[in-house]
Amino acid sequence: MYCLGLKTMLMYYQSKNERQMNNMGQPIIEMKQISKCFGEARALDQVDLSLWAGEIHGLVGSNGSGKSTLLNILNGHPVIAETGGFSGEIRVAGQTASPGSIVEAIQQGIGMVHQEFALMPEMSVKDNLRAGYEVSNPLIDRLVGASFSPILEVENRRLASEALASLGIELNMDEKVRNLPVHLKQFVEIGREVGRDGLRLLILDEPTASMSQENAKDMMEALKRLKQKGIVILFVSHRLEEVVSLCDRVTVLRDGRVVSQHLAPELDPEKLALDMIGEGVLKAQHFREENMTETVFLKMKQIASRTESIASAGISLEVNKGEVMGLTGLAGHGFTMPGNFLMGGVPWTGEIELDGQRLSSGSIQEALRQGAFMLPDERKELGLMLHASISENIAFAARHNLKRFISRLWPLPFGLSNQQQADAFALEMIRALGIKCRGPHQHVRELSGGNQQKVCIARAIAMSPKLLFVGEPTRGMDIQSKEMVLKLLIEMNRTIGTTLIIASSELEELIRLCDRIAVFRDGEVVKVFKALEDPKQMIRVMSGERGHRDAH
Amino acid sequence: MRIKLKPPTIVILIYLAMLLAGGFYVGLPLFPILSESMVKFAMNGIMVLSLLPMIHAGVGLNFGMPVGLSAALVGMSLAIQFKLQGGVGFLSSLVFAIAIAVVFGAAYGKLLNRLKGREEIAGVFTGFAFIPLMNIFWTVAPFTNRQMLYPVGGVGLRPKISLDGYFRFILDETLVIQLGKISIPLGLLLFYALVVAVIALIFKTQNGKAMAALRLNSGFARLSGVDENRVRLLAVILSTAIAAVGMCVYSQSFGFVQLYDGASMLTFPALSALLIGGGGSRQATITNAVAGAYLYQFVYLLSVPVANAILIPELAELLRMIITNGVILFAMLMERRWQHA
Structure with missing residues (x-):
């Protein structure tokens, strides 16, 4: 039903758009039925997008929605060809064209400015x-x-x-x-x-990400001038206020599909945010009983990065013992940062107290000693040793920090790693968490995303932490694995009393699991909600409604 | 288990087959060469083993091996200076060598920690810079044992100090077993096995596992509480100390302590041996180091008489240089390909 509704809505929007756009001339760029897979993962699914001369077109979507892939296809980025190309058709000024390289894209009048500078x-x-x-x-x-x-x-x-x-x-x-x-x-x-x-299309990927508001305004003025010259601008940004004030039309991508298109002057940050997150959030039900105590376990006061170029007032956050706290916001607004400050070795200024103990900046060891542990959102890059066995992955942190899986061999003065113990524990975890594998010696890189995440959770169980940070726990997983992973996290909270902090862009999941949810914008906590509060309100805060600066 | 041979190993095996065929053709006596090969293997093999801790921790191939070798030279010189002979002399050489190697290794390791990602090239230059520095030391160091000093003038250490009367062949001649025409230097081989056992044990400790984690995924290791710089430093110190032990063993077999530029001649063959054994700068096992050391030495021993008999005499040395350096170059080429894959 929902799908049908969405489709009808889309068709309506598209035909309305076409009618309006036809008055503006012919489409300069037409993308039809664009699909792209990376291995088994589908990054884009039958995306249609037309861009007309003299239009500033916004493209928004959360991380992993397929924006970058779409831009790479348009710009002829070699990564697309290397991973098997794409299906669908691109027409530039009525002519079939699909840029196979960046040089070809330039010849066809497509220019792109990346988020990272490409200057000499x-x-x-x-x-x-x-x-x-x-x-x-x-x-x-x-x-x-x-x-x-x-x-x-x-x-x-x-x-x-x-x-x-x-x-x-x-x-x-x-x-x-x-x-x-x-x-x-x-x-x-x-x-x-x-x-x-002969520049026809200018693609801008987060052009204002590292700018102050004032400079961003200058930038938008400049873009409006370009628009008058007839250049099409594809504007990708996480700052919805800018998108709304600048763009003539906005396309929202979610999970590789176009979910909606909005036209000025009806653009509304809240609607865009809701489309980015998904309507499911409005129906989410909180399902767990509270396990939270009154004791404050983690206290962050005015924490800001020492290295980041953007000035931020800093993150202030309090998490109680036994609580499940959710951190969320739109992508790029810094809701995974608290984990990186506490456990990721990112140097910070401010004050962090963990279980009554003051921590010093950038020391992962200190936080580990206090019983904190982190499963980072970059699972493959930081959360696992892909070229090592399941058993070694699970045992490593516990062996290194808690001296588990180590036994003494007389007369040696030092302990040796006990492979049998580690294997036995890994086997126990494989059974308990339902990790699909051939055995504890299989390499982690051969497992599916969901099973890899279960290995991560087994790592955390081996550490039995007092506080566990999890970044994007369900990213890139099928629904069954998602449910399993969330259940496991809650089990940890219930049985060993682990205080959980879950940073996730899946608001729906957070509403179901968390006692409280802290909403981030521009690198700060804007408001902390009770899980049962109105999700619409959360989205409003996320998408930039001013006047909410209540830290606790 | 399926054994997958890497190109350097295949090339050397083909070369070995050709040499063996040539050896039969000229009627080369194989048994003395087999006996000799065991001595050469253990004599050079510990230096090959010394590469493993640094590779294990992801620091790469130890091109700065002369640092450890020089530490051993100082250690042995001290033992000779104090006129410590026989087993005591060798043991005290080892103790001095290891102690000095720990100090040198710590400085070298700190340097490499500041040059992460460029350790190998930094190692080459450390090695090349360190040897002349030590050359100055050899000429001005206040040693007084006449047997060590230049016979004329009596100032500065001579390039080759004989170990005759000190600890020459102390391991080579311990527990030699005759098996028909082959003699097996059991004492030397047992010492080699001891070093292998020590390395294997270290790899099984908490620090050894932390080294492996740093190699496999340094980000993972850091988030799991590994102090990256400390563990890398430990690996460099270990490699340096084992290289020093290797140099002591080499010298007792060689019969001389070779000062000045002697240390610079040993690094590349050791690296090459490891690569021939199937190791690489990102991954090498003890088996790679053992097999590579034996293959390298056996091929070298065989190639000299065969080339002398069949071809021009100097060819054997030339071929050895080509293989030694060619293999290192090849390994770098492969490394590049893996990085870009």
Whole structure:
């Protein structure tokens, strides 16, 4: 029923959009039925997207919704071809085209500015703006070819400043890019794309992520100027307020599908956030009994990163003993940071108290000694040794920190790892958690995502921590595994009294499990909700409604 | 279990087969070579084993082995200076060598911790810089035993100090068993086995497991409470100390303590032997080190008389250099390919 409703809604939106857009001219870019798989995982599922001349089109979605894959396909990123290409059709100005490389994409008039700068810091602004397509002497070009011909300094300088002028800014052309502040570097990146002849589509991936609000405003002004020149802009951002104020049309992606399209002036951050998260959240039921005590177990006061360039007022958070606390927010708003501060070795300023003990910045060992443990959201990168056995993965942290699975062999002065004990425990975990494998010696990389996560949970059980941080516990799993993993976490809380902190973008899961949910925005806790409170309110806070600055 | 041979091992096995065929053709007596190969294997093998702790911890191949070798040279020089002879002399050499290697290794390890990701190239330059530094030391060190000093002038240590009367062949000549025409240097082999056992045990300790975790996934290890710099330092110190032990064993077999540039000649063959045994800078087992050391030495022993008889005499040495250095280059090439895969 729900699916049918969604489909009808989509069709309605699409036809409404088409009607409106037809008045604006022909679509410059048309993507039809785009699907893409990475191995067994489906990243994009029959995505249709049309972009018209002179439109700023917003693309939003939570992490893993397929945004990056879509951008990579449009931009001819080699990763797409390397992983087996994609299916579907791309038409640029009516002509079938599918960029096989970034150079081809540029030739077809598609330019992209990545979130990470792709500039040459030791070269001047002018050289960066014209890099790769400098104008050279046409006569000598004919004799020795353009790549050996002398560059026309004056002409290039003129073109470079024209490109920047079209964005409404002026810069010293001879300044080294390394000396520019972040937002001006971003302008140089955009200027480089704009300066190319025949630019039709400009893709911007989180262009304002590292900017202050004021600089972001300048950036949006510049984008509006470009729009008037007839360039289509595909604007990807987690800052919904910006998306709403800037874009003519917004497409929401979830789980690789287009779930909705919204048109200005009916854009509403709350609706966008709800589409990103999924309507299921409104029906979620809290199902567990509280296990929470009144004692504060973890206290974070004004915690901010020492290295991060963005200034943040800091995270303040209190978690009670035995509590299940959820941390959530839209992607990119820093809700996984508390775990990284406490257990990830990220240096911080502020004050953290764990079980009555003050911790010092960046010390993982200290937190471990106090009984904290973390299962990070980057499971494959940080949570597992993929090339080691299940048994070694499960036993490692407990052996290293609690001296479990170690026995003494006379007359040696040191203990040796006891493989039998570790294997026996791993086997017990395999049975108890239902890990599908051939045995404790199988390598973890051969397991499915769900089973890998169960190995992670077995690691935590071996540590029997007083406090467990879990980042995105169910990401990339099928529904059955998701339920199993959530059940296991709650079991830990119930049986050994582990205080749980779950950082997740799956609000629905948090509502079902948690006693309280802290909502993050711009790297801060904006409000802490009781699980039974109105989920609509949570989404409102997440998507940027001001006036909620209640930390506790 | 299926054994998968890596290209360096295959190349060396083909070369070995050709040498054996050539040996039969010229009627080479095989038994003396077999006996000799066991001595050469254990004499050089400990230096090959010394590479393992650093590889185990993900620090890579120890191109800075001269640091450990120099520590052993100082240790043995001290034993000779104090005129410690026989078993006492050898044991005290080991004790001095290990003690100095721990100090040298700690400094070298701290350097490598600051150059994470570029340890191998840093090791090459540490090795090359360390030897001339030690050369200055050999000329000015206040040793007084006449047997160590330059015969003329009496200042500075001579390049080759004879161990005759000290601990020459102390392991080689212990418990030698005659099996028909083959003589087995059991004492030497037992000492080698002891070093193997020590390494195997260390790998089974909490620190040994932490080293393996750092190699497999340093992020995982850090989040699980491993102090990365401390464990890496430990691995470098271990590698350096075992290299020092290896140098002591080598010298007693060789019969001389070779100072000055002597230490620089031993690093590449040891690395090459490990690679021939199927090891690599990201993964190497004790079996790789043992098999590689034996293969390398056996091939070398065989190639000299065969090449002398069939081809031009210098060819054997040239072939050895080509194989030694070629194999290292090949391993780097493979490493690059794995990184990009």
